[in-house]
Amino acid sequence: MKALIIAAGRGSRLRPFTEDMPKGLIPLLGLCLLERIILSVKEVGIKDFVIVTGFKGEKIKDFLEKKVDALGVEYVDNPAWHRGNGVSVLSAEKKLKNEKKFLLLMSDHVFDTKIISIIISQSKILNPKSNWACLLGVDKNLESIHDLEDATKVEISENGSIISIGKDLSKYNAVDCGVFLCTPQIFEALRIKINQGNEDLSSAVALLSEQGKAKTVDISGNFWIDIDTFQELKIAEN
Incomplete structure (x- = not known):
């Protein structure tokens, strides 16, 4: 199995750090965000990576070649990095x-390695005989979510199927933690939504959910945080 890491964005709310440096290279307790994710993924036995770069992408390549074992790492440059994250995934x-x-x-997500293990433990669901195309890690402990207003919210059914997903939901019972297990069907869903003018990854997940192909995995109780601001970086440090 391979891991796809989206590292194309700039992170404008973290300026001046990101004035001349991609968001994934921001340091956190001795390791940059991207390096921390790669090491976490390697802990669960995944050795092959595809990394989508964009803003100052050459700096990511230079850094990883010096700091991390670059064997098994492939790069995809997304010149349209300023567009929605679905464009980066599709690239x-x-x-x-x-x-x-x-x-x-x-x-830009920091998380307990156990979250990856929990989601991968459900990977048998994604097989040619099943209808599932996407598993999404979700946190049901809403009171523990920092910046809930900006989080991608998810309404899930009793059996874990996704009813709806998006940042502007008024009815929801979980939050997307930013870790997915997908089949290549996600790419066709992205193509459809991008052609319709919606470039967010969550819109493609919503389409798969409408088709009965997207399911959640409960990772509640494990630490994770989406680092968009200096305050969130400070929380991750603590």
Whole structure:
């Protein structure tokens, strides 16, 4: 299995750190965000990576070649990095279209490695005989979510199926933690939504949920945080 990491964004709310440096290279307790994610994924036995770069992407390549074992790392440059994150995911299609399934993560999320293990433990659900195309890690402990207003909210059914997903939901009972296990069907869903003018990854997950192909995995009780601001960086440090 491969891991796809989206590291294309700039992170404008973290300026001046990101004035001349991609968000994934922001340091956190001796390791940059991207390096921390790679090491976490390697802990669960995944050794092959596809990393989508964009803003100052050459700095990510230079850094990883010096700091991390670069064997098994492939890069995809997304010149349209300023667009929705779904565009960055779709740009990796050629590298992953023949995979049965792959892990999908964001370079600005910090999380307990156990979250990956929990989601991968459900990977047998994604098989040619089943209808599922996407597993999404969700946190049901809403009171523990920092910046709930900006979080991607999810309404899930009793059996874990996704009813609806998006940042502006008024009815929800969980939050997307930014860790996915997908089949290549996600790329066709992205293509459809992007052609309709919606470039967010969550819109493609919503389409798969409408087709009965997206399911959640409960990771509640495990630490994770989406680092968009200096305050969130401070929380991660503590």
